[in-house]
Amino acid sequence: MLSATLTDILQAKNISTERFREITNRLFSQGIVVRDEDGVEEKLYDDALRIEDALTDFFHLAGFRLVHSHGHTYFRLYAPGAQVPGEVEDGLEEVPGLRAKLSADFVALALALRFHFNQGLCEGGSRLTDTGEVLVRFEELATTLQTQLKRQLPATVTDKLKLLAELKRHRLITYAANFSVTDEDAYIAIRPTILGIVSNEVLEAALEADDAEREAAGAEAADAVEGDAPVAEEAVPAASEGAVRAVDVGADAANNEVENEQENADEAR
Template sequence: MFSQMLQQALNEKAIRPEDFSELMIRLLDYGIINRDESQVEANLYDRYLQCQDLVDDYLSIIGVRIEHDEQFCFVRLYPPGASAPNLQDAEHSPFNQGFRHRPNQMEMALILVLRVEYEKSLREGLVDDKGCVLISMEEIAISLNNLLKRKLPEGLQERKQLFRNLRQLRIIRFNSDSSSEEAENWISIQPGISSLVSHDVLAQLDPESQQSEAAQLNERSETEGGRA
Protein backbone atom coordinates (compact mmCIF):
# COMPACT_ATOMS: atom_id res chain seq x y z
CA MET A 1 0.00 0.00 0.00
CA PHE A 2 2.72 2.45 0.98
CA SER A 3 4.74 1.62 -2.13
CA GLN A 4 1.69 2.22 -4.32
CA MET A 5 1.08 5.60 -2.69
CA LEU A 6 4.74 6.52 -3.11
CA GLN A 7 4.66 5.42 -6.75
CA GLN A 8 1.58 7.55 -7.40
CA ALA A 9 3.16 10.58 -5.67
CA LEU A 10 6.34 10.17 -7.71
CA ASN A 11 4.32 9.95 -10.92
CA GLU A 12 2.59 13.21 -10.07
CA LYS A 13 6.00 14.86 -9.69
CA ALA A 14 7.35 13.21 -12.86
CA ILE A 15 10.13 11.46 -10.91
CA ARG A 16 11.15 7.90 -11.72
CA PRO A 17 11.32 5.43 -8.81
CA GLU A 18 14.96 4.66 -9.62
CA ASP A 19 15.82 8.37 -9.43
CA PHE A 20 14.09 8.65 -6.05
CA SER A 21 15.95 5.54 -4.92
CA GLU A 22 19.29 7.01 -6.03
CA LEU A 23 18.59 10.16 -4.02
CA MET A 24 17.65 8.24 -0.88
CA ILE A 25 20.65 5.91 -1.11
CA ARG A 26 23.02 8.86 -1.51
CA LEU A 27 21.49 10.70 1.44
CA LEU A 28 21.61 7.68 3.72
CA ASP A 29 25.10 6.72 2.60
CA TYR A 30 26.79 10.12 2.86
CA GLY A 31 24.46 11.83 5.33
CA ILE A 32 24.67 15.07 3.37
CA ILE A 33 24.18 16.52 -0.11
CA ASN A 34 25.83 19.83 -0.91
CA ARG A 35 24.83 21.46 -4.19
CA ASP A 36 28.18 23.21 -4.62
CA GLU A 37 30.22 20.04 -4.13
CA SER A 38 29.88 18.54 -7.61
CA GLN A 39 27.55 18.24 -10.59
CA VAL A 40 26.31 14.92 -9.25
CA GLU A 41 25.32 16.47 -5.93
CA ALA A 42 23.85 19.50 -7.70
CA ASN A 43 21.54 17.19 -9.64
CA LEU A 44 20.60 15.26 -6.51
CA TYR A 45 19.95 18.44 -4.54
CA ASP A 46 17.67 19.78 -7.29
CA ARG A 47 15.86 16.43 -7.30
CA TYR A 48 15.43 16.73 -3.53
CA LEU A 49 13.72 20.09 -4.04
CA GLN A 50 11.29 18.41 -6.46
CA CYS A 51 10.22 15.79 -3.94
CA GLN A 52 11.22 17.29 -0.60
CA ASP A 53 7.92 16.42 1.05
CA LEU A 54 8.22 12.76 0.00
CA VAL A 55 11.80 12.49 1.24
CA ASP A 56 10.90 14.12 4.56
CA ASP A 57 7.90 11.83 5.07
CA TYR A 58 9.87 8.75 4.06
CA LEU A 59 12.69 9.43 6.50
CA SER A 60 10.42 10.55 9.33
CA ILE A 61 9.04 7.00 9.50
CA ILE A 62 12.43 5.74 10.70
CA GLY A 63 13.06 8.76 12.92
CA VAL A 64 15.69 10.39 10.71
CA ARG A 65 15.74 14.18 10.95
CA ILE A 66 16.61 16.52 8.12
CA GLU A 67 18.31 19.90 8.13
CA HIS A 68 17.80 21.82 4.90
CA ASP A 69 19.85 24.98 4.54
CA GLU A 70 18.20 26.84 1.68
CA GLN A 71 20.72 29.70 1.73
CA PHE A 72 23.76 27.52 1.14
CA CYS A 73 21.93 24.68 -0.59
CA PHE A 74 22.74 21.61 1.47
CA VAL A 75 20.74 18.85 3.11
CA ARG A 76 22.08 17.01 6.16
CA LEU A 77 20.60 13.98 7.92
CA TYR A 78 20.67 13.19 11.63
CA PRO A 79 20.18 9.62 12.92
CA PRO A 80 17.37 8.93 15.39
CA GLY A 81 18.21 10.38 18.79
CA ALA A 82 21.14 12.44 17.52
CA SER A 83 21.64 16.01 18.73
CA ALA A 84 21.24 18.59 15.97
CA PRO A 85 22.44 22.15 16.78
CA ASN A 86 20.30 23.85 14.13
CA LEU A 87 17.13 21.83 14.75
CA GLN A 88 15.02 22.97 17.68
CA ASP A 89 13.50 19.62 18.66
CA ALA A 90 16.53 17.60 19.73
CA GLU A 91 14.33 14.63 20.65
CA HIS A 92 12.76 14.41 17.68
CA SER A 93 32.30 4.28 1.67
CA PRO A 94 31.70 5.68 0.04
CA PHE A 95 32.62 7.32 3.30
CA ASN A 96 32.88 4.73 5.98
CA GLN A 97 29.11 4.81 6.60
CA GLY A 98 29.21 8.61 6.57
CA PHE A 99 25.64 8.87 7.86
CA ARG A 100 26.71 7.38 11.18
CA HIS A 101 30.35 8.36 11.04
CA ARG A 102 31.59 9.56 14.40
CA PRO A 103 34.63 11.82 14.17
CA ASN A 104 37.61 10.69 16.21
CA GLN A 105 39.21 13.01 18.77
CA MET A 106 41.55 14.67 16.28
CA GLU A 107 38.75 15.22 13.75
CA MET A 108 36.48 16.63 16.45
CA ALA A 109 39.21 18.99 17.67
CA LEU A 110 39.73 20.25 14.15
CA ILE A 111 35.98 20.69 13.60
CA LEU A 112 35.77 22.82 16.76
CA VAL A 113 38.71 24.98 15.69
CA LEU A 114 37.34 25.42 12.17
CA ARG A 115 33.97 26.46 13.66
CA VAL A 116 35.65 29.10 15.80
CA GLU A 117 37.64 30.42 12.83
CA TYR A 118 34.50 30.45 10.70
CA GLU A 119 32.66 32.49 13.32
CA LYS A 120 35.53 34.97 13.54
CA SER A 121 35.49 35.45 9.77
CA LEU A 122 31.73 35.99 9.89
CA ARG A 123 32.18 38.81 12.40
CA GLU A 124 34.90 40.36 10.24
CA GLY A 125 32.90 40.00 7.03
CA LEU A 126 35.50 37.70 5.45
CA VAL A 127 32.94 35.38 3.89
CA ASP A 128 32.39 34.95 0.16
CA ASP A 129 29.02 34.98 -1.60
CA LYS A 130 28.62 31.23 -1.03
CA GLY A 131 29.21 31.53 2.71
CA CYS A 132 32.71 30.04 2.58
CA VAL A 133 35.82 31.15 4.46
CA LEU A 134 39.38 30.76 3.20
CA ILE A 135 41.95 29.99 5.88
CA SER A 136 45.62 29.07 5.77
CA MET A 137 47.04 25.89 7.24
CA GLU A 138 49.27 28.03 9.45
CA GLU A 139 46.23 29.78 10.94
CA ILE A 140 44.59 26.42 11.62
CA ALA A 141 47.72 25.07 13.33
CA ILE A 142 48.02 28.19 15.53
CA SER A 143 44.35 28.14 16.48
CA LEU A 144 44.46 24.41 17.24
CA ASN A 145 47.38 24.95 19.59
CA ASN A 146 45.95 28.06 21.25
CA LEU A 147 42.45 26.70 21.81
CA LEU A 148 43.01 23.01 22.45
CA LYS A 149 46.78 22.59 22.92
CA ARG A 150 46.91 20.16 20.02
CA LYS A 151 49.06 19.87 16.92
CA LEU A 152 48.26 18.75 13.40
CA PRO A 153 49.72 15.38 12.34
CA GLU A 154 53.32 15.81 11.22
CA GLY A 155 53.13 13.28 8.38
CA LEU A 156 51.80 14.66 5.09
CA GLN A 157 49.71 11.59 4.27
CA GLU A 158 48.21 11.41 7.76
CA ARG A 159 47.36 15.10 7.62
CA LYS A 160 45.82 14.75 4.16
CA GLN A 161 43.68 11.83 5.34
CA LEU A 162 42.46 13.91 8.28
CA PHE A 163 41.31 16.68 5.97
CA ARG A 164 39.87 14.20 3.48
CA ASN A 165 37.62 12.87 6.23
CA LEU A 166 36.35 16.36 7.00
CA ARG A 167 35.89 17.00 3.31
CA GLN A 168 33.63 13.94 3.15
CA LEU A 169 31.48 15.62 5.81
CA ARG A 170 31.19 18.58 3.39
CA ILE A 171 32.55 21.09 5.88
CA ILE A 172 35.80 21.94 4.07
CA ARG A 173 37.31 21.92 0.60
CA PHE A 174 40.91 21.60 -0.41
CA ASN A 175 42.95 20.28 -3.31
CA SER A 176 43.33 16.63 -2.39
CA ASP A 177 44.50 15.56 -5.83
CA SER A 178 47.91 17.15 -5.60
CA SER A 179 50.77 15.39 -3.83
CA SER A 180 52.58 18.60 -2.94
CA GLU A 181 52.43 20.07 0.52
CA GLU A 182 51.70 23.50 -0.97
CA ALA A 183 48.35 22.18 -2.18
CA GLU A 184 47.15 22.06 1.41
CA ASN A 185 48.29 25.52 2.40
CA TRP A 186 44.74 26.84 2.10
CA ILE A 187 41.45 25.35 3.23
CA SER A 188 37.96 26.57 2.38
CA ILE A 189 35.59 26.22 5.34
CA GLN A 190 32.05 25.50 4.16
CA PRO A 191 28.90 26.96 5.80
CA GLY A 192 27.83 23.43 6.78
CA ILE A 193 30.32 23.67 9.67
CA SER A 194 27.69 25.66 11.58
CA SER A 195 25.40 22.64 11.78
CA LEU A 196 27.97 20.50 13.62
CA VAL A 197 28.82 22.73 16.59
CA SER A 198 26.19 24.22 18.89
CA HIS A 199 26.32 27.86 19.97
CA ASP A 200 26.86 26.77 23.59
CA VAL A 201 30.02 24.87 22.68
CA LEU A 202 31.15 27.70 20.43
CA ALA A 203 30.70 30.22 23.25
CA GLN A 204 32.95 28.16 25.54
CA LEU A 205 35.73 28.15 22.96
CA ASP A 206 35.22 31.67 21.67
CA PRO A 207 33.59 34.06 24.18
CA GLU A 208 33.64 36.84 21.57
CA SER A 209 30.96 34.98 19.59
CA GLN A 210 28.60 35.15 22.58
CA GLN A 211 29.33 38.85 23.06
CA SER A 212 28.75 39.49 19.37
CA GLU A 213 25.42 37.67 19.45
CA ALA A 214 24.35 39.63 22.54
CA ALA A 215 25.30 42.90 20.87
CA GLN A 216 23.23 42.00 17.81
CA LEU A 217 20.23 41.19 20.00
CA ASN A 218 20.59 44.50 21.85
CA GLU A 219 20.89 46.42 18.61
CA ARG A 220 17.81 44.69 17.22
CA SER A 221 15.90 45.38 20.44
CA GLU A 222 16.83 49.08 20.36
CA THR A 223 15.80 49.33 16.72
CA GLU A 224 12.44 47.72 17.37
CA GLY A 225 11.97 49.90 20.43
CA GLY A 226 12.65 53.01 18.36
CA ARG A 227 10.08 51.96 15.79
CA ALA A 228 7.53 51.34 18.53
Protein backbone atom coordinates in the same frame (compact mmCIF):
# COMPACT_ATOMS: atom_id res chain seq x y z
CA MET B 1 -0.53 1.40 0.70
CA LEU B 2 2.43 3.59 1.60
CA SER B 3 4.24 2.42 -1.51
CA ALA B 4 1.30 3.30 -3.72
CA THR B 5 0.96 6.73 -2.14
CA LEU B 6 4.65 7.42 -2.59
CA THR B 7 4.53 6.26 -6.20
CA ASP B 8 1.67 8.67 -6.91
CA ILE B 9 3.61 11.55 -5.37
CA LEU B 10 6.72 10.74 -7.38
CA GLN B 11 4.77 10.42 -10.61
CA ALA B 12 3.16 13.82 -10.00
CA LYS B 13 6.66 15.31 -9.69
CA ASN B 14 7.99 13.30 -12.65
CA ILE B 15 10.52 11.50 -10.44
CA SER B 16 11.05 7.78 -10.97
CA THR B 17 11.27 5.30 -8.11
CA GLU B 18 14.82 4.54 -9.24
CA ARG B 19 15.73 8.21 -8.87
CA PHE B 20 14.07 8.28 -5.44
CA ARG B 21 16.29 5.37 -4.40
CA GLU B 22 19.38 7.16 -5.69
CA ILE B 23 18.57 10.22 -3.59
CA THR B 24 17.76 8.28 -0.41
CA ASN B 25 20.75 5.97 -0.84
CA ARG B 26 23.07 8.97 -1.20
CA LEU B 27 21.68 10.54 1.96
CA PHE B 28 21.89 7.29 3.91
CA SER B 29 25.46 6.61 2.79
CA GLN B 30 26.92 10.12 2.75
CA GLY B 31 24.61 11.93 5.17
CA ILE B 32 24.55 15.03 2.99
CA VAL B 33 23.85 16.29 -0.52
CA VAL B 34 25.44 19.63 -1.41
CA ARG B 35 24.35 21.33 -4.62
CA ASP B 36 27.70 22.98 -5.37
CA GLU B 37 29.74 19.81 -4.74
CA ASP B 38 29.70 18.62 -8.36
CA GLY B 39 27.39 18.03 -11.30
CA VAL B 40 26.04 14.78 -9.88
CA GLU B 41 25.08 16.26 -6.50
CA GLU B 42 23.65 19.34 -8.19
CA LYS B 43 21.15 17.14 -10.01
CA LEU B 44 20.48 15.06 -6.91
CA TYR B 45 19.82 18.21 -4.89
CA ASP B 46 17.50 19.69 -7.52
CA ASP B 47 15.47 16.48 -7.72
CA ALA B 48 15.39 16.17 -3.92
CA LEU B 49 14.09 19.71 -3.73
CA ARG B 50 11.14 18.78 -5.94
CA ILE B 51 10.09 15.97 -3.57
CA GLU B 52 11.30 17.49 -0.29
CA ASP B 53 8.05 16.86 1.59
CA ALA B 54 7.95 13.22 0.52
CA LEU B 55 11.59 12.71 1.52
CA THR B 56 11.03 14.38 4.89
CA ASP B 57 8.06 12.11 5.65
CA PHE B 58 9.89 9.02 4.40
CA PHE B 59 12.87 9.57 6.70
CA HIS B 60 10.67 10.70 9.58
CA LEU B 61 8.89 7.35 9.63
CA ALA B 62 12.27 5.70 10.32
CA GLY B 63 13.19 8.27 12.99
CA PHE B 64 15.63 10.27 10.84
CA ARG B 65 15.53 14.01 10.36
CA LEU B 66 16.14 15.63 7.00
CA VAL B 67 17.27 19.24 7.40
CA HIS B 68 17.33 21.55 4.39
CA SER B 69 19.58 24.60 4.36
CA HIS B 70 17.90 26.78 1.75
CA GLY B 71 20.50 29.52 1.94
CA HIS B 72 23.46 27.19 1.46
CA THR B 73 21.61 24.69 -0.75
CA TYR B 74 22.25 21.36 0.92
CA PHE B 75 20.28 18.57 2.59
CA ARG B 76 21.70 16.85 5.66
CA LEU B 77 20.30 13.69 7.21
CA TYR B 78 20.49 13.22 10.98
CA ALA B 79 20.19 9.86 12.73
CA PRO B 80 17.63 9.23 15.49
CA GLY B 81 18.59 10.95 18.74
CA ALA B 82 21.14 13.24 17.12
CA GLN B 83 21.42 16.75 18.52
CA VAL B 84 20.92 19.16 15.63
CA PRO B 85 22.22 22.73 15.99
CA GLY B 86 19.27 25.12 16.11
CA GLU B 87 16.68 22.32 16.32
CA VAL B 88 14.74 20.87 19.24
CA GLU B 89 15.58 17.32 20.31
CA ASP B 90 13.51 14.59 18.71
CA GLY B 91 13.23 12.63 21.96
CA LEU B 92 14.27 9.36 20.28
CA GLU B 93 16.79 6.84 21.52
CA GLU B 94 20.17 6.91 19.82
CA VAL B 95 21.14 3.98 17.61
CA PRO B 96 24.80 3.15 18.33
CA GLY B 97 25.27 1.42 14.99
CA LEU B 98 24.52 4.69 13.20
CA ARG B 99 27.13 6.63 15.14
CA ALA B 100 30.23 7.62 13.19
CA LYS B 101 33.56 6.53 14.65
CA LEU B 102 35.28 9.91 14.54
CA SER B 103 38.82 10.50 15.67
CA ALA B 104 39.72 13.04 18.34
CA ASP B 105 41.69 14.95 15.70
CA PHE B 106 38.62 15.16 13.47
CA VAL B 107 36.43 16.54 16.25
CA ALA B 108 39.06 19.05 17.40
CA LEU B 109 39.70 20.33 13.89
CA ALA B 110 35.95 20.61 13.25
CA LEU B 111 35.76 22.88 16.29
CA ALA B 112 38.67 24.94 14.95
CA LEU B 113 36.89 25.23 11.61
CA ARG B 114 33.77 26.59 13.30
CA PHE B 115 35.93 29.05 15.25
CA HIS B 116 37.42 30.43 12.04
CA PHE B 117 34.10 30.35 10.21
CA ASN B 118 32.56 32.60 12.86
CA GLN B 119 35.60 34.85 12.73
CA GLY B 120 35.46 35.05 8.94
CA LEU B 121 31.79 35.98 8.95
CA CYS B 122 32.48 38.80 11.39
CA GLU B 123 35.48 40.12 9.47
CA GLY B 124 34.10 39.64 5.97
CA GLY B 125 36.29 41.10 3.26
CA SER B 126 38.56 38.87 1.22
CA ARG B 127 38.18 35.92 3.62
CA LEU B 128 34.53 35.47 2.65
CA THR B 129 33.79 34.01 -0.79
CA ASP B 130 30.74 34.61 -2.97
CA THR B 131 29.43 31.15 -2.07
CA GLY B 132 29.59 31.80 1.68
CA GLU B 133 32.81 29.94 2.35
CA VAL B 134 35.49 31.31 4.66
CA LEU B 135 39.13 31.11 3.61
CA VAL B 136 41.77 30.19 6.16
CA ARG B 137 45.43 29.22 5.97
CA PHE B 138 46.36 25.78 7.23
CA GLU B 139 48.86 27.28 9.68
CA GLU B 140 46.08 29.41 11.17
CA LEU B 141 44.11 26.24 11.93
CA ALA B 142 47.17 24.67 13.54
CA THR B 143 47.69 27.76 15.69
CA THR B 144 44.06 27.79 16.79
CA LEU B 145 44.27 24.15 17.84
CA GLN B 146 47.31 24.90 19.97
CA THR B 147 46.23 28.17 21.55
CA GLN B 148 42.46 27.72 21.88
CA LEU B 149 41.94 23.96 22.17
CA LYS B 150 45.36 22.91 23.47
CA ARG B 151 45.76 20.21 20.84
CA GLN B 152 48.36 19.43 18.20
CA LEU B 153 47.84 18.39 14.61
CA PRO B 154 49.05 14.92 13.59
CA ALA B 155 52.84 14.84 13.38
CA THR B 156 53.38 13.63 9.80
CA VAL B 157 52.39 15.32 6.56
CA THR B 158 50.64 12.12 5.48
CA ASP B 159 48.45 12.05 8.58
CA LYS B 160 47.63 15.73 8.20
CA LEU B 161 46.52 15.18 4.62
CA LYS B 162 44.42 12.16 5.67
CA LEU B 163 42.68 14.28 8.27
CA LEU B 164 41.94 17.04 5.76
CA ALA B 165 40.69 14.46 3.26
CA GLU B 166 38.27 13.11 5.86
CA LEU B 167 36.92 16.60 6.54
CA LYS B 168 36.56 17.13 2.81
CA ARG B 169 34.65 13.85 2.40
CA HIS B 170 32.16 15.10 4.97
CA ARG B 171 31.72 18.24 2.86
CA LEU B 172 33.14 20.53 5.56
CA ILE B 173 36.06 21.97 3.58
CA THR B 174 37.43 22.26 0.08
CA TYR B 175 40.94 22.94 -1.17
CA ALA B 176 42.81 23.06 -4.45
CA ALA B 177 44.15 19.90 -6.10
CA ASN B 178 47.71 21.19 -5.66
CA PHE B 179 47.20 22.04 -1.98
CA SER B 180 50.19 21.44 0.27
CA VAL B 181 50.31 21.66 4.07
CA THR B 182 53.83 23.04 3.76
CA ASP B 183 52.72 25.97 1.58
CA GLU B 184 52.18 28.94 3.89
CA ASP B 185 50.05 30.69 1.28
CA ALA B 186 47.74 27.74 0.62
CA TYR B 187 44.13 28.30 1.66
CA ILE B 188 41.41 25.97 2.87
CA ALA B 189 37.79 26.97 2.24
CA ILE B 190 35.49 26.28 5.21
CA ARG B 191 32.04 25.48 3.91
CA PRO B 192 28.78 26.69 5.51
CA THR B 193 27.97 23.02 6.17
CA ILE B 194 30.09 23.35 9.33
CA LEU B 195 27.07 25.12 10.86
CA GLY B 196 25.16 21.83 10.87
CA ILE B 197 27.96 20.02 12.68
CA VAL B 198 29.24 22.26 15.48
CA SER B 199 26.94 24.67 17.30
CA ASN B 200 28.07 27.94 18.88
CA GLU B 201 27.26 26.52 22.32
CA VAL B 202 29.53 23.54 21.76
CA LEU B 203 32.33 25.75 20.47
CA GLU B 204 32.06 28.11 23.45
CA ALA B 205 32.16 25.19 25.89
CA ALA B 206 35.29 23.82 24.21
CA LEU B 207 37.04 27.18 24.38
CA GLU B 208 36.18 27.58 28.07
CA ALA B 209 37.28 24.07 29.13
CA ASP B 210 40.37 23.84 31.32
CA ASP B 211 43.49 21.82 30.57
CA ALA B 212 42.57 18.98 32.94
CA GLU B 213 39.24 18.46 31.20
CA ARG B 214 40.95 18.45 27.81
CA GLU B 215 43.55 15.92 28.91
CA ALA B 216 40.92 13.59 30.37
CA ALA B 217 38.73 13.91 27.31
CA GLY B 218 41.68 13.30 25.02
CA ALA B 219 42.54 10.06 26.83
CA GLU B 220 38.96 8.85 26.53
CA ALA B 221 38.92 9.75 22.86
CA ALA B 222 42.10 7.78 22.20
CA ASP B 223 40.54 4.72 23.84
CA ALA B 224 37.37 5.14 21.84
CA VAL B 225 39.22 5.36 18.53
CA GLU B 226 40.82 1.98 19.19
CA GLY B 227 37.62 0.32 20.34
CA ASP B 228 34.03 0.19 19.26
CA ALA B 229 32.83 3.17 21.30
CA PRO B 230 31.95 6.34 19.35
CA VAL B 231 34.38 9.18 19.91
CA ALA B 232 32.27 12.17 18.96
CA GLU B 233 31.17 12.65 22.56
CA GLU B 234 34.52 12.17 24.30
CA ALA B 235 37.00 13.80 21.94
CA VAL B 236 36.87 17.22 23.59
CA PRO B 237 34.88 18.30 26.66
CA ALA B 238 32.50 20.39 24.63
CA ALA B 239 31.63 17.42 22.49
CA SER B 240 30.11 15.61 25.47
CA GLU B 241 26.67 16.69 24.29
CA GLY B 242 27.18 15.51 20.72
CA ALA B 243 29.23 18.09 18.89
CA VAL B 244 29.66 16.27 15.65
CA ARG B 245 26.78 13.83 15.36
CA ALA B 246 25.51 15.07 12.03
CA VAL B 247 28.01 12.83 10.27
CA ASP B 248 26.60 9.75 12.01
CA VAL B 249 24.55 8.74 8.98
CA GLY B 250 27.56 8.77 6.69
CA ALA B 251 29.76 6.73 9.00
CA ASP B 252 30.70 4.15 6.36
CA ALA B 253 31.01 6.58 3.48
CA ALA B 254 34.72 7.18 3.95
CA ASN B 255 35.52 3.53 3.41
CA ASN B 256 33.87 3.61 -0.01
CA GLU B 257 34.97 7.08 -1.11
CA VAL B 258 37.18 5.95 -3.96
CA GLU B 259 34.38 3.83 -5.43
CA ASN B 260 31.86 6.65 -4.96
CA GLU B 261 34.07 9.22 -6.66
CA GLN B 262 34.56 6.89 -9.61
CA GLU B 263 30.81 6.36 -9.87
CA ASN B 264 30.26 10.12 -9.74
CA ALA B 265 32.76 10.65 -12.52
CA ASP B 266 31.09 7.99 -14.64
CA GLU B 267 27.66 9.53 -14.10
CA ALA B 268 28.95 13.00 -14.91
CA ARG B 269 30.31 11.72 -18.22
